[in-house]
Amino acid sequence: MLYARKEAHPFDRLLDFRRDFDRFFDQAFSWEVPSSANAVFSPSFELEEDQDGLTIQVEVPGVSPEDLDVSVEGNVLTVAGERKSSGDERANLHRSERAFGKFTQSLRLPSYLDSNQIEAKHEHGVLTLHVSRAEAAKPRAIAIESA
Amino acid sequence: MTSTEVSTTRNQPANVPTRSPRVEVSETDEAIWLSADMPGVSRDDVSVELDDGVLTIVGDVAASGSRPARRFRRQFTISDQALFDLDTVEAKMAHGVLEVRLPKMAKPQARQIKISAA
Numbered sequence: 254m255l256y257a258r259k260e261a262h263p264f265d266r267l268l269d270f271r272r273d274f275d276r277f278f279d280q281a282f283s284w285e286v287p288s289s290a291n292a293v294f295s296p297s298f299e300l301e302e303d304q305d306g307l308t309i310q311v312e313v314p315g316v317s318p319e320d321l322d323v324s325v326e327g328n329v330l331t332v333a334g335e336r337k338s339s340g341d342e343r344a345n346l347h348r349s350e351r352a353f354g355k356f357t358q359s360l361r362l363p364s365y366l367d368s369n370q371i372e373a374k375h376e377h378g379v380l381t382l383h384v385s386r387a388e389a390a391k392p393r394a395i396a397i398e399s400a
Numbered sequence: 401m402t403s404t405e406v407s408t409t410r411n412q413p414a415n416v417p418t419r420s421p422r423v424e425v426s427e428t429d430e431a432i433w434l435s436a437d438m439p440g441v442s443r444d445d446v447s448v449e450l451d452d453g454v455l456t457i458v459g460d461v462a463a464s465g466s467r468p469a470r471r472f473r474r475q476f477t478i479s480d481q482a483l484f485d486l487d488t489v490e491a492k493m494a495h496g497v498l499e500v501r502l503p504k505m506a507k508p509q510a511r512q513i514k515i516s517a518a
Contacts, residue, residue, distance in 0.1 A: 301466060308465065312439035314496035344426035344433065351424045351437055378439040378496015 294336045294352040298360075304392060306385040307366055311358075314378035315339070315351075321380060325368050332380065333357040365390035421459070421472040421498075432484070432502045438472045439496040446498055448491045453478045457498060478502070 299310045311332055313321065321334040338353040362368055362384060370385035421436040434455075438446065441459035449456045459472040478484065483504055490501045 299467075303465075310467075312437075312496075314437040314439040315435075315494075317495060339435075344428050346424070346426045347432075348423060348425040350422040351435065377442050378437075 294354045294356055296332075296334075296356060296358070298358065304386070306370075306383060307362070309360070309382040309384070311380040311382070312378065313375075313380050316378070318375045321375060323371070323373050323380070323382065325362075325371060328362045328364065328366075328368050329359050330362055330368065330371070330382070330384070331357060331359045332382070416460075416469045416471045418471045418473050420474050421457070423474065425476075429504075431504055434476070434498075434500040434502070436472070436474065436498045436500075437496065438493075438498055440470075441472065441493070441496060441498070443493040446491075446493050448489070448498070448500055450486060450489060453481045455500070455502075457500070459498065 296316075297312050299312075301308045301310075309330075313334060313336070316334050316336045320337065321332070324331050324333075333356065335355045336353045365387055366384045367387040368384065372383045374381045421438050423437075424433075424435045426433050434457075436457055436459075438459035440461040445461070446457070446459040449458075455476045455478060457472070457474055457476075461470050461472075463469040478486075485503045485505050488503050490503075492499050
């Protein structure tokens, strides 16, 4: 019916067979949902370091801010959340590459970062965390005494 | 937001790294729904285009910090366009997920035909 183009996906061909909305179709093809239907949602993390500290970007599309939880204990930073399926239970799934469910990911922060100085921002399905460098770990110039 | 928006020129060079977004396609009695994960894409940076039975979704993410600009793009073929009411396709964007609704044409109601006596 609606299938991806230019991709060698075995289900494309199946879907292509579909020429009308035969009422028997739903039963006949309901097994065709591709694999990741039961996969666990595991967001991708991207870390980037600069002079100010560490920036962590977590891709959480479809996760609302109230379903996200960022915490820090000691020097362990934890990002947890849940991606809830908005799908209609009665809907017939033709393709399911998106995973849902709960996730937790922890990260041990290096000691030169200040775990008390963490900022979090959520925008367009991306959670951005910034951990500042500890004051003592910031680069500074050392005066050279001349004899 | 209703749109069969056709965005012609986009403010991105053609050579930005492009990813195919993960999608979910589901169907109800009334419509086919397409959801695509486009983390980092705002409502203003997404386009949904329908051209001769080919649905193209594009989402752009601007460069930030040392991360270069990047793009999500994927195309779908609608094998039987007559089954859909393509003038009323709707799209919305929330938390980096694009959702497109392709409504089906209403089925004609069965009618009782009266048989007149000869």
